[in-house]
Amino acid sequence: MDRGIRTVEDVLTLMDGLFAPEADRWTDSAAAWWDGFYEDRSRPVPFFVDKPDESLVSCLDRGLVTGGRALDLGCGPGRNALRLAAAGFAVDAVDLSPVAIAWGEERATEAGAEVRFHLGNAFALAGTALRGPYDLIHDSGCFHHLPPHRRVSYLALLDRLLAPGGAFTLTCFAAGEGGMGSELPDAELYRGSRLHGGLAYTPGSLRRIFAGLTEVELRRMRDEPPGSPCFGESFLWTALFRRDAAGALRPGAGRA
Ligand SMILES: C[S@@+](CC[C@H](N)C(=O)[O-])C[C@H]1O[C@@H](n2cnc3c(N)ncnc32)[C@H](O)[C@@H]1O
Numbered sequence: 351m352d353r354g355i356r357t358v359e360d361v362l363t364l365m366d367g368l369f370a371p372e373a374d375r376w377t378d379s380a381a382a383w384w385d386g387f388y389e390d391r392s393r394p395v396p397f398f399v400d401k402p403d404e405s406l407v408s409c410l411d412r413g414l415v416t417g418g419r420a421l422d423l424g425c426g427p428g429r430n431a432l433r434l435a436a437a438g439f440a441v442d443a444v445d446l447s448p449v450a451i452a453w454g455e456e457r458a459t460e461a462g463a464e465v466r467f468h469l470g471n472a473f474a475l476a477g478t479a480l481r482g483p484y485d486l487i488h489d490s491g492c493f494h495h496l497p498p499h500r501r502v503s504y505l506a507l508l509d510r511l512l513a514p515g516g517a518f519t520l521t522c523f524a525a526g527e528g529g530m531g532s533e534l535p536d537a538e539l540y541r542g543s544r545l546h547g548g549l550a551y552t553p554g555s556l557r558r559i560f561a562g563l564t565e566v567e568l569r570r571m572r573d574e575p576p577g578s579p580c581f582g583e584s585f586l587w588t589a590l591f592r593r594d595a596a597g598a599l600r601p602g603a604g605r606a
Contacts (some may be wrong), residue, residue: 384412418485428454
């Protein structure tokens with residue numbers, strides 16, 4: 351008989367197990383899946399291009415994010431980490447997949463860019479290998495792979511690592527016309543034990559989840575033509591949130 355639940359983390363771990371293994375794209379055990387995904391670099395995957403998010407470049411160009419320490423969360427082959435390093439940030443970049451990290455390191459060597467790549471689960475590394483405070487945390491395509499209950503852990507990670515006054519930039523699947531990702535309600539995902547390759551979000555859902563931060567900008571990503579120096583797909587949202595200088599991201603909430 352199992353009566354092991356004592357902490358919030360115990361509950362979250364139990365809920366992880368409600369999803370079929372093929373829905374798992376965000377824990378240590380998903381590394382092999384992502385390795386297979388990145389193995390063939392010639393596949394026409396939009397984000398395999400070595401170009402930064404147009405939204406991130408736009409924030410840099412407008413001075414909405416300036417230098418300091420940056421974390422690229424779920425960095426893949428590092429296209430955004432490299433752009434941040436070029437902009438003068440001291441960059442940490444973390445990903446589950448050894449193949450993605452190796453690809454990112456190759457790109458960094460070729461570009462002569464200094465990026466500290468970390469292999470592993472960002473949630474497990476937060477506070478150890480990944481030490482805040484970061485002036486910028488950028489997530490392009492990682493958040494939307496989390497099961498709903500792990501938003502609790504994600505907010506705890508931001509709470510722990512994002513500097514007071516720091517910026518959080520997010521790129522994730524958009525619900526609605528021309529969007530991408532599953533629009534099934536959270537409860538339905540648990541009933542079906544599947545995440546359907548990623549979750550779509552509405553602006554309202556993002557505003558609710560990140561209510562502890564101040565919204566600076568939330569819009570569809572611009573489609574970028576093939577010749578553009580930037581990556582852009584309009585099936586994604588891009589957002590810039592800022593943490594209050596006072597710091598509290600989840601007032602009244604305990605760490606998870
Ligand atoms: C859709 S890909 C995006 C990659 C990259 N950000 C880009 O846009 O080119 C999502 C990435 O998140 C990584 N990932 C998912 N969960 C993670 C976690 N808990 N810790 C670290 N990386 C994670 C995956 O390994 C994968 O490379």
